[in-house]
Amino acid sequence: xxxxxxxxxxxxxxxxxxxxxxxxxxxxxxxxxxxxxxxxxxxxxxxxxxxxxxxxxxxxxxxxxxxxxxxxxxxxxxxxxxxxxxxxxxxxxxxxxxxxxxxxxxxxxxxxxxxxxxxxxxxxxxxxxxxxxxxxxxxxxxxxxxxxxxxxxxxxxxxxxxxxxxxxxxxxxxxxxxxxxxxxxxxxxxxxxxxxxxxxxxxxxxxxxxxxxxxxxxxxxxxxxxxxxxxxxxxxxxxxxxxxxxxxxxxxxxxxxxxxxxxxxxxxxxxxxxxxxxxxxxxxxxxxxxxxxxxxxxxxxxxxxxxxxxxxxxxx
Ligand code: NAP
Numbered sequence: 255x256x257x258x259x260x261x262x263x264x265x266x267x268x269x270x271x272x273x274x275x276x277x278x279x280x281x282x283x284x285x286x287x288x289x290x291x292x293x294x295x296x297x298x299x300x301x302x303x304x305x306x307x308x309x310x311x312x313x314x315x316x317x318x319x320x321x322x323x324x325x326x327x328x329x330x331x332x333x334x335x336x337x338x339x340x341x342x343x344x345x346x347x348x349x350x351x352x353x354x355x356x357x358x359x360x361x362x363x364x365x366x367x368x369x370x371x372x373x374x375x376x377x378x379x380x381x382x383x384x385x386x387x388x389x390x391x392x393x394x395x396x397x398x399x400x401x402x403x404x405x406x407x408x409x410x411x412x413x414x415x416x417x418x419x420x421x422x423x424x425x426x427x428x429x430x431x432x433x434x435x436x437x438x439x440x441x442x443x444x445x446x447x448x449x450x451x452x453x454x455x456x457x458x459x460x461x462x463x464x465x466x467x468x469x470x471x472x473x474x475x476x477x478x479x480x481x482x483x484x485x486x487x488x489x490x491x492x493x494x495x496x497x498x499x500x501x502x503x504x505x506x507x508x509x510x511x512x513x514x515x516x517x518x519x520x521x522x523x524x525x526x527x528x529x530x531x532x533x534x535x536x537x538x539x540x541x542x543x544x545x546x547x548x549x550x551x552x553x554x555x556x557x558x559x560x561x562x563x564x565x566x567x568x569x570x
Contacts, residue, residue, distance in 0.1 A: 255267075255273055255274065255275055255277075255296075255297045255298075256276060256277065256282075256286065256296065256298060256301055257277055257298070257299065257301055258275070258277050259297060259299050259320060259540065259543070260536060260537065260540040261540075262537045262540035262541055262544070263297055263320075263540040263541075263543050263544050265544075266540070266541060266543075266544025266545065266547075266548065267297065267544050267547060267548075270548060270551075271295070271547070271551075274286075274289045274293070276289070286310070287310070290310045290311050290312075291311075291312060291313065292313065293311045293313065293314055294313055294314060294315050294316075294551075295314070295315060295316045295317075295318065295547045295550065295551070296311070296314065296316070296317045296318065297318050297320070297543050297544070297547065298317060298318070298319050298320065298326075298327070299319070299320035299321065299543075300320070300321070300326055301326060302326050303317055303319075303326060303327040303328060303332070304328045304331060305328060305331040308328075308331060308332065308335060308337065314335075314337055315337060315338060315550065315568065315569070316337065316338040316339070316340065316546070316547060316550045316556065317332060317337060317338070317339045317340070318340045318543045318544075318546040318547045318550075318556075319339060319340065319341050319342075319543070320342060320539055320540065320543050321341060321342055321346075321530075321539065322341050322342055322343045322346060322402075322403075323341075323452055323453055323479075323480060324339065324341045324560055325452060325453035325454040325480060325482075327339055329560050329561075329562035329563060330562055332562070332563055333562045333563045333566065336566055336569065337563070337566070338550060338556050338559060338563050338566050338568075339559065339560045339562065339563045340543075340546035340550075340556040340557065340558050340559050340560065341558060341560050342538075342539040342542040342543060342558065343402060343558055344402060344558075345535065345538040345539055345541075345542055346403075346529075346530040346535050346538070346539055347402045347403050347406050348406060349529070349530050349532055349535040350403045350406075350450075350478060350529040350530050351403055351406035351407045351409075351410055352410075353478065353504065353525075353528060353529045353530075354403070354407045354410075354448060354450065354476060354478040354504075354529070355407065355410045355411070355414070357476055357478065357502040357503075357504060357523060357525060358390070358395075358446070358448070358474070358476050358502060359390060360502060360523045361474055361476065361500050361501065361502030361523045362386070362388045362389065362390050362393070362446075362474055362500070363386050363388070363389075363390065364383075364386045364388075366523055367383075367520065368383045371383045387499070388472070388474065388499055388500065390414060390416070391415065393416050393417075393445055393446045393474075394416065394417045394418075394419060394443070394444040394445055394446065395408075395411045395416045395417065395418050395419070395444060395446045395447075395448055396419045396420065396421065396434070396440040396441065396443065396444035396446065396447050396448065397418060397419070397420045397421070397431075397448045397450060398420075398421050398422070398437060398440075398447060398448065398449045398450065398451050398460070398461075398479070398483075399422055399449065399450040399451030399452070399479060400420035400422055400426065400429065400431070401422075401450070401451075403450050403478070404420065404448075404450045405429075407448055407450060407478075408420070408431065411448075416446075418431045419431055419432045419433075419434060419440055419443060419444055420432075420433060420434070420440075421433070421434045421435075421436070421437050421439075421440040422451070437460060437461070437465055438464065438465060438468055441465045441466075441468035441469045441473075442468045444469075445469070445470070445472045445473055445474070446473070446474045446475075446476070447461070447465075447469055447473070447474070447475045447476065448476045448478070449461065449475070449476065449477040449478065449479045449483050449484065450478050450479045451479050451480070451483055452479065452480060453479070453480030453481075453482045453483065454480075454482075457479075457480070457482070457483045458482050458483070459482070459483070459484070459485040459488075460483050460484075461475065461477075461483060461484045461485065461488075461489070462485045462488050463485065463488040463491065463492065466488060466489065466492040466497055466498050467492070467497055469498050470497075470498065471496055471497065471498065471499060472499055473498035473499055474498070474499055474500050474501065474502070475489070475498060475500075475501040475502070476501070476502045476503075477501070477502075477503045477504065477505055478504045478505065478529050479505060480505050481503075481505040481506040481507040481508070481509060482507055484503075484507070486506065486507045486513060486516065489501060489516075490513065490515045490516055490519065493516075493519050493521050493522055494515075494519060499521065500521040500522065500523070501521070501522050501523070502522070502523040502524075502525075503516075503522065503523070503524055503525065504525045504527055504528060504529050505527055505529075506527075509527060510526065510527075512524060542557065542558065545557050546558060550568065554567060554568040555567075
């Protein structure tokens, strides 16, 4: 365990494995170097795992990663070395979908600013908070990445009376929502974009100035997926010039650093990456990190392998 993780992960591992915690040492890299040759499994959270990192561990069999997004792990490099990669899907889906809908309503109805109005004494001093120019009613929601979380968001959005469209690399046969082969086409057809696609090079800056212009002045952008999917400089420009109406963001390009220009914008609602951040859900994710390691070494199969390494089996 190169970096400290939730107690539930340690509890799931310590009675079955020798768990090395180099982060407890005064010189973590030296502690890591001393044990690297014997390491067969890694439990990681947000740690950058690339080819050079993997080269330290000649006997590594599995990287068990905390979180459903694993853009921090070079899964192709792991696959090339015959190393299994697992993530923690499903157990966080409802929590993240709830957060996404909360963030959407906060943004459209300006709830954080309205709450500040009360706390700052303006309700009693100046009167009612100004009426919001936007409403959730009648909105058309375009989901970018209609996967596990995207579908859970779609179900909630339908209950709120929204019309749902989606964009992804593939049209899904078992889904009736209108499909858009291009993001530009969808941005022109909807007034609300919900980003819930993975990070990584393939989705980098998918949402750029052209997409924001296509979304238009009534447009609301919500990003619950990964910060790298949005060109943040283009978004700041679009928000400050009224090219779109507002944005709600749970994720950022360079976390935990959020540009001052974004923080200064009144039409942006900003959350510190809390999509899955309840004790219950983070514990369920931690348990799955441990379960993947236990299953791999007991049965030769991971519980939740990522797509790139799904075909890998244990060598010994
Ligand atoms: P998932 O089931 O794998 O769904 C991902 C969806 O994205 C799929 O429908 C996929 O459809 C689409 N997609 C993949 N590449 C794409 C591309 N290049 N362009 C457009 N669409 C693309 O994953 P999930 O469990 O729903 O999680 C989705 C993401 O949410 C994670 O990867 C993570 O980054 C993010 N997340 C954020 C938080 C948070 O705290 N804010 C928490 C959990 C997850 P196609 O294959 O058809 O393209």
